[in-house]
Each structure stands twice: as structure tokens, then as C-alpha cells.
Amino acid sequence: MNPLIALMIIVPIICALFLNLLHKKDRTIKAIAIVMAITLPLLPLLANYGLHYFGGYEPLYQNPALSKGLPSLITGTALNTFHPAITYSFQDAQKLFIFILGLVAFLAIIVSLFETRRPSGVYGFMMFMGVAAVSALILTDDIFNFYVFFEIAALATVGVVLVSQVKGNYETALKYMILGSIASPILLLGIALLLGVTGNVNITDIILSLKSGAVNPQNPVILMACGMIFFGWLYGSGLPPFHTIKSAIYSKALPHGAALLQAFSVFTFIALGIIILRIFSYLPLSQLVIIGVSLLAMIMGITMAILQTDLKRMIGFLAVGELGYIGLGLGLGTALGITAGLFQAVNEVVITAFLFIGFGTIYYQSGESDIRKLGGFMVKNPKVALLVLLSGFAMAGVPPLNAFQSKLMLIQASVQAGLPELGVIMILLSIVTFMTFMKAFHAVYMRPQPSDLEIKNDFIPKATILALSILLLVCLLLGLFPQMATNYLQGISTSLAGGVP
Amino acid sequence: MIMDTQLASLFTAGALIVIGIFASVFLDNLIKKVIGLAFIGDGANLFLIAMGYKPGGIVYIYLPGMARDWFAQNSAYPLPFAMVLTSIVIGASTMAVMLGIIMVLYKKHGSLRASKVLGE
Numbered sequence: 001m002n003p004l005i006a007l008m009i010i011v012p013i014i015c016a017l018f019l020n021l022l023h024k025k026d027r028t029i030k031a032i033a034i035v036m037a038i039t040l041p042l043l044p045l046l047a048n049y050g051l052h053y054f055g056g057y058e059p060l061y062q063n064p065a066l067s068k069g070l071p072s073l074i075t076g077t078a079l080n081t082f083h084p085a086i087t088y089s090f091q092d093a094q095k096l097f098i099f100i101l102g103l104v105a106f107l108a109i110i111v112s113l114f115e116t117r118r119p120s121g122v123y124g125f126m127m128f129m130g131v132a133a134v135s136a137l138i139l140t141d142d143i144f145n146f147y148v149f150f151e152i153a154a155l156a157t158v159g160v161v162l163v164s165q166v167k168g169n170y171e172t173a174l175k176y177m178i179l180g181s182i183a184s185p186i187l188l189l190g191i192a193l194l195l196g197v198t199g200n201v202n203i204t205d206i207i208l209s210l211k212s213g214a215v216n217p218q219n220p221v222i223l224m225a226c227g228m229i230f231f232g233w234l235y236g237s238g239l240p241p242f243h244t245i246k247s248a249i250y251s252k253a254l255p256h257g258a259a260l261l262q263a264f265s266v267f268t269f270i271a272l273g274i275i276i277l278r279i280f281s282y283l284p285l286s287q288l289v290i291i292g293v294s295l296l297a298m299i300m301g302i303t304m305a306i307l308q309t310d311l312k313r314m315i316g317f318l319a320v321g322e323l324g325y326i327g328l329g330l331g332l333g334t335a336l337g338i339t340a341g342l343f344q345a346v347n348e349v350v351i352t353a354f355l356f357i358g359f360g361t362i363y364y365q366s367g368e369s370d371i372r373k374l375g376g377f378m379v380k381n382p383k384v385a386l387l388v389l390l391s392g393f394a395m396a397g398v399p400p401l402n403a404f405q406s407k408l409m410l411i412q413a414s415v416q417a418g419l420p421e422l423g424v425i426m427i428l429l430s431i432v433t434f435m436t437f438m439k440a441f442h443a444v445y446m447r448p449q450p451s452d453l454e455i456k457n458d459f460i461p462k463a464t465i466l467a468l469s470i471l472l473l474v475c476l477l478l479g480l481f482p483q484m485a486t487n488y489l490q491g492i493s494t495s496l497a498g499g500v501p
Numbered sequence: 502m503i504m505d506t507q508l509a510s511l512f513t514a515g516a517l518i519v520i521g522i523f524a525s526v527f528l529d530n531l532i533k534k535v536i537g538l539a540f541i542g543d544g545a546n547l548f549l550i551a552m553g554y555k556p557g558g559i560v561y562i563y564l565p566g567m568a569r570d571w572f573a574q575n576s577a578y579p580l581p582f583a584m585v586l587t588s589i590v591i592g593a594s595t596m597a598v599m600l601g602i603i604m605v606l607y608k609k610h611g612s613l614r615a616s617k618v619l620g621e
Binding site for chain 2: 070071073074144148151152155158162170171173174175177178180181182184185186188189192195196199201
């Protein structure tokens with residue numbers, strides 16, 4: 001067992017608790033938050049691959065000393081192979097995902113500390129708690145443990161919005177919680193049905209029960225469980241019909257908070273998406289449904305983004321649209337498609353954080369996010385304008401930036417899978433994404449400054465420019481050397497595709 | 502008769518969920534909506550408890566003097582009960598946050614009507 005795997009969850013939780021206790025002690029909060037934020041991307045780099053058992057031990061067949069003397073009812077049946085502990089699995093893909101989550105969290109926390117005059121311990125608590133919950137979602141091999149951290153992530157999301165003090169944040173948070181309080185018990189019911197049929201909540205054990213014939217895979221209860229877990233997936237990641245509330249949540253958070261929240265959504269999307277593929281991919285309609293929902297998310301997200309006048313809402317809808325690309329990759333079901341989808345997920349997290357923090361400088365300077373009331377920022381901050389322009393290029397998939405590589409891989413995968421029309425749709429929607437971004441960029445940076453626009457902060461903190469530069473560097477590196485990410489994803493993709501190249 | 506207990510629990514769970522969804526979607530009062538949401542959560546918890554029910558089973562505490570085979574065959578499956586405990590804690594936390602938000606919104610809008618407060 002590797003203790004660093006557990007520390008990926010424990011460190012942010014302890015830090016969150018300390019920050020909450022130290023509320024109003026500004027300097028201490030700042031120092032602790034900076035030090036702990038640095039550890040977030042470092043821990044996955046230092047940890048070795050392996051399994052960690054929380055509150056239990058390895059399967060009995062791996063531990064003869066423990067199984068000695070137990071009745072044959074246990075040692076002579078499938079119970080001998082089951083995982084009695086909450087198992088966390090840390091492999092290549094988890095390393096990449098938690099590193100990217102840690103990096104985005106580090107940058108969002110640093111920006112938040114330098115953009116606010118008095119750092120809030122409660123805000124830090126919510127951010128670190130969310131990071132801990134989403135790291136657990138990525139690592140866990142236990143579907144009930146997934147549900148627990150899914151709920152904690154949802155509460156942390158609401159907390160980030162409540163602390164923001166943006167107008168209308170309480171109303172949006174309550175709507176999100178009401179929808180969540182319907183969707184989460186449905187997810188729990190799906191898990192309960194799986195438990196009822198297979199007698200287990202460990203995902204590896206559930207798959208073993210289905211594949212070994214111990215449970216009839218065509219049992220209608222399993223189909224029902226699949227539908228319920230799928231519904232939880234739609235809510236957790238903000239896919240239609242939850243895309244409107246998800247983008248509203250982003251718009252009511254501060255830009256650095258929104259940068260982190262979108263990372264939560266994307267990693268929840270892929271964590272639960274991978275679970276659905278692992279357990280239910282044998283069901284004939286599962287991949288078709290994933291492709292259908294993803295197409296809907298792409299079309300609705302990106303077309304609704306064009307209509308927005310609020311910068312944060314626009315980026316929120318674009319983020320939903322980009323989720324569709326990831327879903328398409330997963331839905332294709334081939335190794336190339338899944339690699340491309342997961343690579344797109346990594347890219348999307350980085351690019352959307354880049355956009356939120358980049359356009360967030362406008363909100364920081366003017367306190368305004370309505371593009372109709374903005375203008376003239378090119379003259380004020382040409383360097384930041386260039387960085388924001390590059391973030392838009394990255395999202396649209398302009399070479400040599402990272403989304404170009406992942407979108408190209410997605411198009412190749414769709415052609416290889418015999419669905420070239422999906423590639424055409426992806427190209428068309430990338431063009432629309434670019435148009436949407438350029439419309440906002442023109443309004444904010446290239447138009448003359450409106451006479452009634454009040455500038456509250458003349459200078460952008462150096463930490464924000466540093467964060468934007470780091471994100472640009474990551475976009476360039478992944479664009480020029482995509483194998484830096486794809487090498488980490490091939491193992492899981494091959495395993496999920498079940499041998500389909 | 503014993504089987505009826507489990508079936509009755511499952512039906513009650515289903516009824517709680519349906520009533521909860523109806524209340525949270527169609528009722529205009531925010532407190533009533535939250536009560537409806539509590540019904541949905543309680544329904545899911547009752548469903549889990551019913552799944553773990555073992556007709557004629559014993560509590561899953563191994564006491565001195567019990568034969569291992571007999572205990573393994575007769576004790577109820579503890580996992581669903583442990584899950585329900587966790588789920589109740591999560592539900593209570595979510596409920597507390599929701600009620601806290603409603604208190605703030607009531608002070609702001611002077612009303613508990615969802616159509617006024619949330620603009621539905």
C-alpha cells in the first residue's frame with residue numbers, strides 16, 4: 001500500500017479544515033493556502049502506482065493468514081475474491097487527471113488569494129474540500145464511496161457560489177441544490193439496485209459478478225440501475241437537461257472559482273463515464289445513448305453560448321459544449337476514441353480555466369461581466385489581451401495548441417469507427433465556438449471603452465498573469481507533444497475498449 | 502408474512518419517492534419543496550434498508566459462543582445499513598444548507614414562494 005494515495009484526499013481535507021478554523025486570520029490563511037496548494041499537483045507526481053485499502057484489507061485469496069480458519073461459506077465462494085475495503089486505484093490515467101486537477105486548483109487558489117484584499121477561510125475551505133472530493137471520485141473503485149464524494153463535491157460547488165457574493169448567487173445555488181436533491185437519490189437508487197443484484201458496491205467485484213455469470217447480465221434490474229446512474233451522470237457533469245443550471249452556477253461564482261468548478265464537472269463527468277463504460281458497456285444501447293447525449297450537449301451548449309451577453313455564462317455554455325466532445329470519444333467505444341475523449345477532457349479543463357481566469361481579469365478590473373457594457377481593455381492590458389486571445393484559439397482547436405490535437409484525434413476516431421458525420425459536426429461546432437469567442441473578444445477588447453464604464457482596479461496582480469502564462473505553457477506543451485498526455489491514457493482506453501483498437 | 506414486510510417497505514419507499522418528486526416539482530412553497538426532497542432521500546434510504554432485510558435474520562454482531570457457520574448463514578447483510586447511515590448524514594447536511602439558503606432568501610424577498618424567489 002502506498003500512503004501517498006491516501007494523502008491525495010487527506011491533505012486537502014485537513015487544509016480545508018484548518019482554513020475554516022483560521023477564518024479572519026488573513027496572513028495565516030494566505031501562507032497555509034499557498035503551501036498546501038503547491039502540494040496538490042506534486043502529490044500525484046510523487047506517488048507510486050498501486051491500490052490503497054481504506055478501512056479494511058485486500059481480498060481474502062490474497063491474504064492466506066486472514067482466511068485461515070474461516071468457514072467454507074466464505075472461503076469457498078465468491079466472497080473469497082471480493083474486496084472488503086474501500087479500494088482506491090492509482091494508475092497512469094489517475095496520475096494525469098489528479099495532476100491536472102491539482103494544477104488548476106493551485107492556480108485558481110493563488111489567483112483568488114491575490115485578487116481579494118482579505119482572503120476568506122471559508123472560500124479556501126470550499127475549494128480544498130472540492131479538490132479532495134473530486135480526487136476521491138477519480139481514485140475510488142467503490143461506487144457508494146463515489147456517491148458520498150459526489151455529494152461532497154456538489155456541496156463544495158454550492159459553497160464556492162455562496163461565498164462569491166455575486167448578485168443572484170443564493171437563488172442559483174438553491175435551484176442547483178433542489179435539482180441535486182432529486183438527482184442524487186436517483187443515483188443512490190441505481191447503486192442500491194446494483195447492490196441488490198450483485199451483492200456488492202466494489203466496481204471490480206460488480207464486473208466480476210456480471211462476467212462470471214454469477215448474475216444474469218440481461219437482468220432488467222441492471223438496465224434500470226444503468227438508467228438511474230446515467231441520470232446522476234447527467235446532473236453531476238451538467239449535460240442536458242442540466243446544462244442551463246450548470247452554466248448558471250459558473251456565472252454566479254467568481255472567475256477563479258468558476259475555473260475550479262468546471263474542472264470538478266469535467267472530472268466528475270469522466271470518472272462516472274468510465275464507471276458506466278466499465279459496468280454497462282455490454283448493453284447494446286449504452287454507447288448510442290452516450291453519443292446522443294454528447295451530441296445534444298455540443299449543439300445546445302455551443303449554440304446557447306452565442307446568445308449570451310454575460311461573459312461567465314458564455315464560457316459556462318462553451319464548457320458544456322466541450323463536454324460533448326469528451327462524451328463522443330467515450331461513446332465511440334474504440335481505444336482511439338476513448339484516448340481522444342480523455343485527452344480532450346484534460347485539455348478542456350486547462351483551456352476553460354485559462355478562459356475563466358483570463359476573462360476574469362475584466363471582472364476584477366471593472367466588476368462587470370456583461371459584454372454590452374464593456375470595451376477598451378486592449379489598450380489597458382495588451383499582454384493579457386494576447387493571452388486571452390490564445391486561450392480562445394486553444395478552445396477552438398487552432399494549431400499548435402492542445403485542443404487541436406485532441407479534436408483531430410476525435411475526428412480520426414469517428415472516421416475509423418465508421419461515423420464520419422460526427423467529425424463533420426465537430427468541425428462545424430469548433431467554427432461556431434471560435435465565432436462565439438471572437439464576438440466576446442471583440443466586444444471586450446477591441447471596442448472603444450464606454451463612457452459610463454468604471455474601472456475599479458487599474459492593475460492586474462502578477463499572480464494572475466503568471467497563472468495565465470502557466471496555462472498557456474501547458475496548452476503549448478500538450479499541443480506540441482500530445483504523447484505527454486496520451487501515453488498516460490492508453491492503458492485505460494485499451495482496457496475500456498475491450499480490445500477494439 | 503415476512504416477505505410482506507420487505508415488499509411493504511419497498512412499496513412505501515416507492516410511494517415516498519413519488520410523493521417527494523411531486524412535492525418538489527409542483528408545490529410553490531420552498532419549505533414544502535424541501536420537505537418533498539427529504540421524502541425522496543428517505544425513500545431511497547428505506548429502499549436500501551429493505552434490500553438489506555433478511556427474513557428471520559439476526560443483527561450482524563458476532564457474540565462469544567456463536568458458531569461461525571451459523572452466524573454467517575443467519576446474520577443480515579450489514580453493508581446496506583452502513584450505507585444508509587452515511588446517506589442520512591449527507592441528507593441532513595444538504596438539508597441544513599438548503600434551509601440556510603432559504604432563510605437568507607426569505608429575509609431578502611420577504612416570501613417563501615418559489616415563483617417569486619426563484620423566478621420559476
